[in-house]
Amino acid sequence: MEIPYTVTARPDTGLWNAKVGIWLFLASEVMLFGGLFSAYVFLRLDAAPGAWPHGLLNVPVGTMNTAILIASSVTVVMAWASLKMRRFRAYWWYMLVTILCGVTFLGVKLIYEWPQKFEHFGAFIKKDALEKYEPYLGNHHLAEKGLAPRTEISGHLHNHEALHDENVKEYEIALDPVNADPTNPLMDRPHFLYVPPTEKLAKIEKADVEYANMFLPKHSAYFASYFTITGLHGLHVLGGVIVFTYLWLPVGTKLYKRNPEHLANRVEVAGLFWHFVDLVWIFVFPLFYLL
Amino acid sequence: MDESHEPLIAETAAATTGDASHDEHAAHDVSKHIRGYLMVGGTLLLFTAITVFLSYVNFGTQKANVAVALLVATFKAGLVAAIFMHLSSEKRMIYRILIFTFFFVSGLFWLIYLAWYDPITR
Numbered sequence: 001m002e003i004p005y006t007v008t009a010r011p012d013t014g015l016w017n018a019k020v021g022i023w024l025f026l027a028s029e030v031m032l033f034g035g036l037f038s039a040y041v042f043l044r045l046d047a048a049p050g051a052w053p054h055g056l057l058n059v060p061v062g063t064m065n066t067a068i069l070i071a072s073s074v075t076v077v078m079a080w081a082s083l084k085m086r087r088f089r090a091y092w093w094y095m096l097v098t099i100l101c102g103v104t105f106l107g108v109k110l111i112y113e114w115p116q117k118f119e120h121f122g123a124f125i126k127k128d129a130l131e132k133y134e135p136y137l138g139n140h141h142l143a144e145k146g147l148a149p150r151t152e153i154s155g156h157l158h159n160h161e162a163l164h165d166e167n168v169k170e171y172e173i174a175l176d177p178v179n180a181d182p183t184n185p186l187m188d189r190p191h192f193l194y195v196p197p198t199e200k201l202a203k204i205e206k207a208d209v210e211y212a213n214m215f216l217p218k219h220s221a222y223f224a225s226y227f228t229i230t231g232l233h234g235l236h237v238l239g240g241v242i243v244f245t246y247l248w249l250p251v252g253t254k255l256y257k258r259n260p261e262h263l264a265n266r267v268e269v270a271g272l273f274w275h276f277v278d279l280v281w282i283f284v285f286p287l288f289y290l291l
Numbered sequence: 292m293d294e295s296h297e298p299l300i301a302e303t304a305a306a307t308t309g310d311a312s313h314d315e316h317a318a319h320d321v322s323k324h325i326r327g328y329l330m331v332g333g334t335l336l337l338f339t340a341i342t343v344f345l346s347y348v349n350f351g352t353q354k355a356n357v358a359v360a361l362l363v364a365t366f367k368a369g370l371v372a373a374i375f376m377h378l379s380s381e382k383r384m385i386y387r388i389l390i391f392t393f394f395f396v397s398g399l400f401w402l403i404y405l406a407w408y409d410p411i412t413r
Contacts, residue, residue, distance in 0.1 A: 013384045023385050027392040034396040042403050059343065066339050074332035077375050081328070084321040192347060275375045282367045285339075286360040290346035291353075 007261045022269040026276050033280050036229050040287065043221040050148035053222050054291070055190020056215070061113060062289040065105050066281065069237075072101030073278045076244070076271040083264035088256055091267075095248040098274070102241040109234055117215040117223070121157035123171055129208035136175065136202055138182025147188060153179050153204060155197040157214070162206070171204045171212060173197075226288050233284060236277045243270045331374045338367050 004010075005017040013020055044052055079094035125133050130151065134140065137150045157163070158172040173179075178187045180198040206212075213219045217227040246252070247267055255263045342363040350356050373379040378389075 014382045015384055020384060020388075023388050027388050030392050030396055031399070034399050038400050038403055041400070042406060045403070045407070063339060063343050067336055070332060070335045070339065073335075073371065073375055074328060077328050078325070081321045081325055189347070189349075192343075272376055275371050278375075279368045279371045282371065283361075283364050286342055286346065286364050290343065291357050291360055 007259065007265060016265055018265060018269045022272050026272065029276060033229075033232070036225070036232065037283065037287075040225045040229065043225060047221065050151060051220075053152070053220070056117075056222070057226075057289045058113065058116070058194040059190075059192050059289055060194070061108060062285055065108050066285045068101050068105050068108075069278050069281050072098045072105075073275055075101065076267070076274050080264060080267045080271050083256070083260060083267055086260060088253075088260075092248065095244060095252075095267075099241055099244050099248060102237050102244065106234060106237055106241070109230065114227075119156065120154065120215040121171070121173060121212070122152045122154035122215060122219060123173070123204050123212035124152050124210040125204075126208055126210045132208060133204065136179040136182060138187070141183040142188070145188065150178075150182070151210075153202065155179065155202075158201070163213075169206055171206065171209070173202050173204065175200045175202050229284055230288070233277065233280055236273075236280070240270065240274045240277055243273070327374060331370050335367055335370060338363055342367075 003017070007016060009015055010017060010020075075094045075098045079091050079098060082088070082090035082094055125137070130137060130139060130149075133153060136153050139149045142149055153173060153175070155173040155175040158174060159168060162168040162171050174197045176197050177191075177195045179202070180200040181187060215223055217224045247263070247270060252263055255266070342360055345359055345363065346356065348356075350359055378385070
């Protein structure tokens, strides 16, 4: 079957069909991500003072991934422009760089960022036990400065059996810097560079703990929204990489020889999708990493 | 409807038939934009650095910091949409789709407002 209006414009819309198609799809994508972002806003506004975490993510790594995604947006638009100028060789290289950028972005997320979170542990302390753990929380110091209180002690869990074994009565944690030295003014605001947990060990009785878990989606509203939104975004990056790879393989070369404008249009719609994925990340990055 | 149909159809039809003069015209048209694309890319990178820097500046309240970061993000997103996604000069049909999208997504975010300020039983 011959698909109509792949290159020529349809008289009533003034556009080739795929362009209308991709924009309708992107409109539905706006609603999909809009729903998740509005859930984020709702959860964040509803969080008690000090309950919404700050500075848990690695800012330099997030910044790097942002730059990679922006660079790939430039290369994909250059790939399209190269096709328009009938420079197939340039197209091939730009597309390859775009694909590599997408793969790097995903690699950083899946191999580095997410696993680092899965290995991290946090325990929310019950209200009446907060005073007992004051040396790790530094809430008097924060109150004096008018800052929100801390209710969580986090770091690397040493006795993993404590998560499931009821006979283990306490968690042993190698403390994060913020809990190791909570009254240090440097800890009042998040760090730019990631600082791993210290050697300082703390024992926290389970009886004093409201809720404790690894940094998984179920850990908190923050991580639930973080993993959901970055996960869905990551799936979009994967989808984009698959489509770009298809257009970059010999299939694309064949289409180029038959009708270069058709390939240019395909790259344009795939590029529109890719720019949208970049656009979503432009909001994800400050909302989760910086604020 | 869009009055610019006629020349447009003629133009794209020329592209399929491999009209050489058209190809040259299109290539010339695109090559003019390349500098712009690179500059937008550079601006986006610059504003990424700016937003990271600003997040470590204390604007008094957390709300103020959120507002500043979202302002920068909206500017960046606007650049991507206008230049990379060619929305600065698109056909009317696309704008029609996006007006609806804007309307519905605004409604979606307005629902959050309803959760905080109850206009019915207050």
